[in-house]
Amino acid sequence: MNEIQLIQSLQQGDKNAFSFLVDTYQHMVFNTILSIVQQQEEAEDVAQEVFVQAFISITKFRGDSKISTWLYRIAITKTLDHQRKKRSKKRFGLLKNVFAIGLQEEQVADFYHPGVQLENKEKSAILFKALQNLPSQQRIAFTLIKIEGLNYEDTSSIMQISIKAIESLMHRAKLNLRNQLINYYQSNK
Amino acid sequence: MKNIEIQIAETFNSIDDIQKAEAPYFFNTRVQAKLNQRLAVTESSWLPKWKPIWAITTLTILLSINIYSFIQKKKIKTTKSTNTTESANLEGFSNTYNLNSSLAY
Structure with a gap:
């Protein structure tokens, strides 16, 4: 299946085409996200979100770039969103800890x-x-x-x-x- | 310092031959499950989402109805009491001048 056929099938909501898309690009998307997020479970979660988003917004894809480029863009946007949310959660947690007794700082693992x-x-x-x-x-x-x-x-x-x-x-x-x-x-x- | 320079170079070089990390097993199955779940939620949520704008609009409408009915009630009361006073005045007037007399002249 070439890229144009794949895009057309995806735009028609073909679940088999979607499965093919995931199989083809899963490692690429996962590796990018993992290198930025640096946490296995979180990376998997964000990578899943990337493919769900891709399926939902495939109708908006005009085909003026490669599928891989488009997926990289979604992956980066989702990862940065995830990082932003995580940081604001952390900030709120720190604020809570200021008033807590027996404060224990979270150690980030290597x-x-x-x-x-x-x-x-x-x-x-x-x-x-x-x-x-x-x-x-x-x-x-x-x-x-x-x-x-x-x-x-x-x-x-x-x-x-x-x-x-x-x-x-x-x-x-x-x-x-x-x-x-x-x-x-x-x-x- | 020279030692540090070597360590920095080694640190940068440590990712030179990096292999791509592979997605976990059954990743595709999990993505499909997540997608189906997401699509089911989208299909079932046929009601418009409860946004703050709807809450404010509903509250405004309810308040307007309340204010309107309160004003209307007050108006009716005022009219009623005016009517009662007027009829009492007329009765008093007719009593004073004995206009109720049934005598025939």
Whole structure:
């Protein structure tokens, strides 16, 4: 089934076509979300939402980009929404904890990406932790290029900004990560 | 510092050969279930959603009816009492001048 046939079938509400879509793109969507969310269960939940959203809004898809690009866009939007909600929940939780006795700060566990080689696990966990502190645009550009392995052109198409802007985002992301890593290694000497 | 530089380079290189994480088993089945659940909810919710605007409109209508009926009730009362006073005045007048007399002249 080629892309045009797949889109047409999906627009007619064909459940088999939808199943084919999920089978084809599930790993791509899941890997992107997992690299940003850094939590297995949450990533699965958001990835499911991405496909449900794709089925619901397929009629609005004009076909002027690849299905993968369109799915990446939905995945990024959903992930950022999820992160925003989580952060506001956390803020509210902190506010509640201010008035609570026996305050216990939640410890964020290190994230080990399942695709990282065993000898690189520890180092990559440090990098993923630093990645969490980047502004969202930089984090997404870095994830798409360095973890998803996309080129600058595809990334610019997904993020709907120019290649120059992507280059700038990547430069700033690397600089920010570097500064964080300097601080980390200096304090952990 | 040189040591730190090496560590930073190693940290950046740690994701160079990263493999893609795979979606968990039965992911497709779970997505289908979620989609069916979502579609069922959409189909069953034929009533318009209870939005604040509907609540405010309903409250305004109810309040208007109440105010209107209250004003109407007050108006009727006033008219009734005016009528009673007028008839009492007329009766008093006729009694004073003995207009009720049934004597025939």
